[in-house]
């Protein structure tokens with residue numbers, strides 16, 4: 001069976017047309033060698049999970065580390081009950097690790113001490129038992145809030161000085177926002193005693209969108225597999241409309257090749273791409289829908305509404321501007337002005 005354009009979760013190389021999963025990541029191996037804790041943040045549907053899964057696999061296969069990606073998401077149902085959140089996360093992590101790592105690299109039984117210590121204690125027993133230094137990526141970190149977020153960050157900070165023999169050598173937190181915003185997510189400035197709840201991190205990194213030649217390269221994979229050609233103008237139009245937003249790039253092509261032009265002898269033109277755009281917008285897919293949903297938040301509304309109306313932005317806090325950029329709703333244009341991230345979002349947001 002031929003491969004397809006994926007719009008549902010992380011990409012798999014054997015099934016999906018895809019670009020190198022880790023090419024857009026900065027060089028994280030250096031951070032890992034230097035025993036760093038770091039943050040990788042990028043908007044929804046840019047390829048964070050795809051990239052970090054691939055990196056973890058690569059690191060483990062190098063034989064030097066035991067590296068795995070786990071998710072904090074199940075903990076978010078218990079943002080006010082730290083002990084329950086910890087157990088939910090640790091149990092899920094165990095299942096994840098069971099399928100992602102070979103048997104000889106599995107952790108020992110987790111260590112269920114009192115609430116607020118279970119993550120630290122469990123990572124400690126694993127680091128002590130592990131034959132290789134541990135590298136842990138925690139996905140969806142900013143699904144956590146309030147007490148549970150504070151507790152997880154504090155436990156990581158608490159164990160940090162004991163790495164690498166008694167705690168993971170390197171930890172990456174993966175999410176939408178930089179840690180600066182974790183303070184907000186944890187219920188405001190009074191809740192935390194330090195400026196940053198994760199002040200041990202050395203760096204915040206982000207994942208960029210595809211550039212025009214990467215979009216062309218992805219579409220070319222379909223041509224190579226099926227013989228169906230995209231004109232240069234079709235590829236350029238897809239880039240213009242999406243500005244390389246990875247999910248949108250896949251969604252446009254998928255619409256065209258799976259619904260509009262199934263006859264592989266027909267060349268795909270920019271008109272096909274433009275039609276696909278109209279269909280995507282009309283359909284209000286979840287990705288687009290969840291962006292529109294964001295507009296309900298007052299601090300986002302205060303920025304987007306005047307922009308759509310073509311008005312000057314009033315006095316908005318810099319933090320809020322950074323927030324709409326982190327979410328991928330807006331970007332800075334080369335002249336330094338704030339604009340909507342791409343023409344498709346521009347049509348969806350109103």
Ligand SMILES: Nc1ncnc2c1ncn2[C@@H]1O[C@H](COP(=O)(O)OP(=O)(O)OP(=O)(O)O)[C@@H](O)[C@H]1O
Nearest residue numbers: 006007009010018019044045046047048049050250
């Ligand atoms: N390497 C890649 N090559 C091609 N397309 C990709 C690649 N990585 C991601 N994508 C596109 O982005 C979509 C989302 O990928 P992924 O789930 O890895 O992103 P994410 O940033 O973790 O998303 P979320 O914020 O929702 O968790 C994929 O369904 C696919 O359309």
Ligand SMILES: [Mg+2]
Nearest residue numbers: 048049050139
């Ligand atoms: Mg993800």
